[in-house]
Amino acid sequence: MAQRELLPSDVLPEHYDLTLEPDIEKFAFDGVVKITCDVQVATDSISVHAHELVLSAASFTPSQGSVCQSDSIALRTKAKTAVIGFEEVLPVGKGVLEIKFRGTLNDQMSGFYRSQYTDSKGVKRFMATTQFEAIDARKCFPCWDEPARKATFVVTMIYPSNLTAISNMPPSSQETRADGKKKEIFMVTPKMSTYLLAFCVGEFEFVSTQTKSGVLARIFACPGNSARCSFALKCCIRALEFYDEFFGIPYPLPKMDMIAIPDFSAGAMENW
Numbered sequence: 001m002a003q004r005e006l007l008p009s010d011v012l013p014e015h016y017d018l019t020l021e022p023d024i025e026k027f028a029f030d031g032v033v034k035i036t037c038d039v040q041v042a043t044d045s046i047s048v049h050a051h052e053l054v055l056s057a058a059s060f061t062p063s064q065g066s067v068c069q070s071d072s073i074a075l076r077t078k079a080k081t082a083v084i085g086f087e088e089v090l091p092v093g094k095g096v097l098e099i100k101f102r103g104t105l106n107d108q109m110s111g112f113y114r115s116q117y118t119d120s121k122g123v124k125r126f127m128a129t130t131q132f133e134a135i136d137a138r139k140c141f142p143c144w145d146e147p148a149r150k151a152t153f154v155v156t157m158i159y160p161s162n163l164t165a166i167s168n169m170p171p172s173s174q175e176t177r178a179d180g181k182k183k184e185i186f187m188v189t190p191k192m193s194t195y196l197l198a199f200c201v202g203e204f205e206f207v208s209t210q211t212k213s214g215v216l217a218r219i220f221a222c223p224g225n226s227a228r229c230s231f232a233l234k235c236c237i238r239a240l241e242f243y244d245e246f247f248g249i250p251y252p253l254p255k256m257d258m259i260a261i262p263d264f265s266a267g268a269m270e271n272w
Contacts, residue, residue, distance in 0.1 A: 005079060006146060007049065010041035011090075011097075013144045013151045015188075020112070020141070021158040021181075022128045022201055027105040027114055029128070033141045035097045035151075044089045046097060049138035049145035051080040052111070054102045058084045062095040080138055099142045109265040111139025115202075117262040120224045127202025127222075129261050133269060137194035147193040155186045159201045166220060167199040168272045170255055189272070190252060198271040200259055207233050211240050216255040222262065232258055 015036040022029040037046075037060075046060070058070035072085035084099070105114040105128050114126045130140065138145040157165040161182045165171075169187040177183055189197070205226035208218040217236045219229035236258055240251050253272055 007047050007081070007144055007149075010039070010043050011046050012038045012040060013149055014038055014094075015151055016141075016143065016153045017156070018141055018153060019156040019158070020199075022105060022112070024105065024114065024126050024128055024160075024163075024201065027107075027126075029103050029105060029112060031101050031103065031141055033099050033101070033143070035099075035143070037095055037097050039090050039092050039095060042089050042092050045083050045085045046090070047081055047083050048097075048099075048142040049080055049135070050075065050082040050101070050142040051136075051138045052104065052106070053082075053139070053142065055082055055084075055099055055142060056102065057100045059098050060086060060090055060095055061098070062091055063093055065091065080135075082142060101142060103140060106139070109263055110136040115262050115264070117222045119203075119222070125203065125222075127200060127261075129200040129202070129259075129264075130198050131264065131266055131269060132197060133195040133266065135195070137197060143194050145194050147195065150191045150193055152191050153189045153197055155197070155199055156183065157186075157199060157201060158183050162203075163201055164204045165199065165201045166204070166257055166259065168197065169253065170216075192272075196271050198269070200261070204259075209233060209237060211237055211244070211251070213241075213244060213250055215240060215251050215253070218255065218257050219260070220257060221260040225260065229260070232260075 013035050017034040020031045055073045061067045068086050070084050071087045074083045115129050119125050155167045165184050167186040168189050171184050172187045174184045204220045206218045206220045207229045219232045
């Protein structure tokens with residue numbers, strides 16, 4: 001059996017601020033990720049997972065000190081990693097690693113991908129959605145894509161104003177930019193593995209209700225399909241209320257969204 005290859009433990013992630021701007025017509029996205037890190041061992045390079053991404057620039061800002069620019073970004077295609085080199089040694093302690101990147105909304109049902117459906121008028125449409133398990137978060141953004149490297153996440157999505165964005169957490173703010181696009185920021189997630197992160201951008205309808213304890217439950221589907229979602233909503237409420245009572249532990253998030261994606265290779269996925 002091949003031995004697992006893990007990233008070095010000299011730098012560890014604690015929190016991700018991820019901003020994505022998908023273009024559903026051109027099947028591409030631009031992104032910036034700011035990762036709050038803990039440098040355990042002084043180093044002049046940081047290794048992250050990245051696959052099928054173009055990393056254009058990187059920098060590291062220590063909690064005390066000036067910004068340190070990257071002087072090299074080496075992609076290792078076989079290992080699906082990138083080694084970011086710096087002009088000077090990064091000191092031990094906290095800091096923020098910032099990486100600018102681009103990617104493709106692929107048609108492989110993995111990473112940040114495009115999903116195709118036909119609307120009620122017979123017109124072909126697309127949405128952007130995710131499937132990160134087990135190691136495909138690295139297709140969406142540079143990260144420590146290992147289940148043990150848990151962190152918190154804040155997702156910011158910039159997208160056309162006629163569409164809807166959904167993520168693990170409810171939105172904390174939304175604004176319309178000068179170019180007419182929405183900028184939506186979602187609340188910080190619990191500490192979790194990268195493969196549990198999720199978001200979708202597209203046209204959606206939904207049905208909703210609440211559990212006895214006040215958790216909002218919504219079932220999303222492509223336009224014209226909300227009438228087919230009532231059974232899923234009933235099952236969702238029964239399951240959440242049963243587990244609350246059986247385990248004596250309340251569901252830890254303010255909402256539960258379930259989304260019917262037209263093409264989804266895993267069948268189902270246990271995102272929050």
